[in-house]
Amino acid sequence: MDSILKIGHRGAKGHLAENTLESIQTALDFGVDMIEIDVHRCRSGEIVVIHDFTLDRTTNGSGEIASKNWEILKELKVGGAYKIPLLTEVLDLIEGKCSINIELKGSNTAKATCDVVQDYVENRNWKYSDFVVSSFQVNELFEARKFSEKIPIGVLSKASVSEAIKKGKDLEAVAIHPSIGIVTKDNVRQTKEAGFKVIVWTVNEPDAIARMKEFGVSGIISDYPDRLVKV
Template sequence: MAADPSFTVIGHRGARGHAPENTLLAIDTGIRLGSHMVEIDVQLHSGELIVIHDLRVDRTTNGHGRVDALSLAQLRALDAGQGQRIPTLGEVLDLVEGRVPVNIELKTGAGTAEAVAAHLRGLLEANATPEQFLVSSFHLPELYEFRQLLPQVPIGVLLCGVPLDWAACAAELQAECVNLSDEFVDERLIADIKNQGRRVYVYTVNEPEDMHRLRAMGVDGVFTDYPDRALKLIAQ
């Protein structure tokens, strides 16, 4: 997984502070702003991998209802902001064209890992390299399945809390990194992750003072809606 050696700036859902989240516009904006990596969320719907965070469409589109209650055609017809549509994983990766690594978060179970693995396997058989991708999830069984299906692609464990066994799950999954919620940053957890030789990324960090504090704590990077703010901090 390619990353800046000092502090990795990951565009959260593209660059959702500048453009509608998880859209092609947001992802391209994140790259143009200089993100070292961009992050997206994927769900499996009717055999297609679509890029959307919520299980409902209400917050991020002009539609209403659960994602799984709408047809693929209905989802694709929605306005996700500024005339953008809900993209597919394939459309996102075609847009990125290997310019930066893409963190693909598995938002749903029940076959999402298998579908993502199949899609990435096809790209690897063409001309892509494993380091162009990072697959992460809170759904650790799904992440484990992905690891079994495509072990050459790095994975990241997502945590929203401090486990009793610290970062043991990351060791069990052989994860490249652990992505922590900014609400649950714990120095002992960071130390455990780093002692295992894994990277620590924190989400979602938008204020420069928080970026500075986390960098001083030894984290390896942040997910941010404003990649330009983090890059300015690095430059200073």
């Protein structure tokens, strides 16, 4: 059996404030193969690393990220102590240490994200194979695919693996990313037979991690990447 990719969810979300450089460093310290992060495009155009469409849950700010300039966002605190990072800052931190799964959360994120990916491939020590760009928003994935045939794409799903496979074929994706709630041994097999990796999220409990290993998934995204070390 191929080794299972150990993927830190928003860094090491179970240990430290999500989507921060400090949380990502913690995941790196645990020896992950990949970091998963979420991105939005802010008003001034930068790609920022944060999960929600609004600032209220994770920061001391308020309002929609898409309506804020980077000058404002960079002054906010996440979890009372940390900063919202730019995508470029995350790439600088993990360069040469592991690969990255960039989830396109916000609208109009595809092109700006792909611009960054292309820049890092052409001018830094990155390869296209170091990236996966994923999303629930199929229109954003088609924008990414239009931008480049080389960027690996992952299709997120929390409803139907078979539908995700259909979309994956249309997008020439490399992976399907199902929620653990819809994963079965059978649809893992079907997905792999269709030519896709199976990257499952969010798997935190030891028994669930063991079950996903038994099912033969390609990768596991966890808030507690330290629990994946024995996988």
